[in-house]
C-alpha cells in the first residue's frame with residue numbers, strides 16, 4: 001500500500017531532522033501565515049560566552065570574586081546564560097561554592113544563598129533593587145554593543161555586571177528570508193532579552209518587528225494578539241520561558257539540542273538536527289502534502 005501523504009511527509013521531515021509529533025501537526029504546519037522567533041538559543045547558537053566581567057567600584061569586589069558569586073548562584077540553573085557564567089568561572093580555575101535556597105524566575109534570573117549572603121543574578125531591567133545608577137550605565141553600554149548584560153546583586157545591592165555574547169546561527173538570515181517568502185510577512189522577534197541587543201540582532205537577519213523584555217506570559221500575549229487578528233502563528237523557541245507560547249501557538253517548534261525539557265514537551269515538533277533552515281523546509285513539505293490530501 002502507498003503511504004498516506006501526511007505520513008510520508010512526516011517521514012520526510014524526519015529525514016530533514018525534524019520530529020513531527022502527529023499527522024495533525026504535519027497538516028497544521030502548512031497553514032501557518034505568521035512566525036514568531038525567540039532570540040537566545042533559537043536565532044543564536046545558544047552557546048553564549050562571558051566577554052566582560054565588570055565589578056562596580058563600590059563595594060569593589062575583584063573580577064574573580066564577582067564571577068565566583070555569580071557562578072555559584074547560577075550553578076543549579078539550566079539556562080544558557082547560567083552555563084556561560086559557570087563555564088567562565090571554571091575556565092579561570094575558580095571554586096564554585098555550594099548554595100542554598102536556589103530560586104529561578106524564567107525571563108528574569110536566579111537567586112541563591114552563597115556564603116550566607118543572598119545573591120541575585122539576572123536581567124538589569126528586572127532585578128534593579130536599590131540606587132543602581134552606575135550598574136545601569138554599565139549594563140546599557142554593554143547592551144549597546146549587542147551583549148546581554150546580567151546584573152549581580154548581593155543582599156539587594158548591585159556589585160557588578162557581566163557581559164555575555166552569543167553568535168548568530170549561520171543559517172539565521174537565510175531562514176528568516178525563506179520564512180518571509182513562505183508566509184508573505186517577515187517573522188516577529190519575541191525575546192526576554194534587552195531591546196538594544198534584540199534590535200541589533202534583528203537588523204542583521206532582516207527582522208523589523210521586535211518585541212523585547214518579554215516575560216514568558218508576555219510572549220503568550222504577543223502570540224494571542226496575532227492569532228486574534230486572524231493569523232495562524234508558528235512559534236519557534238527553546239527555553240522554559242518559551243514553553244507557554246509554544247503551547248498557545250497554532251503550531252510550536254522547539255529547538256532540540258539545547259532545548260529545555262519543558263519546551264520539547266510543549267511543542268508540536270522538535271528540530272533534532274539543530275539547523276534552523278529545516279523549519280521552512282518542513283513548512284514547504286506540509287504544503288505539498290496538503291495538496292495531495294483530498
Ligand code: ADP
Nearest residue numbers: 039040079107108109121122123191192193241
Ligand atoms: P530569550 O527570550 O532571549 O530566550 P530569556 O527569557 O531566557 O531570553 O531571558 C531573558 C532575560 O532574563 C535574559 O536576557 C537575562 O537578562 C534574564 N535571565 C533569564 N534567566 C537568567 C539566568 N539564569 N541568569 C541570568 N539572567 C537570566
Ligand code: MG
Nearest residue numbers: 038040041239
Ligand atoms: Mg531562548
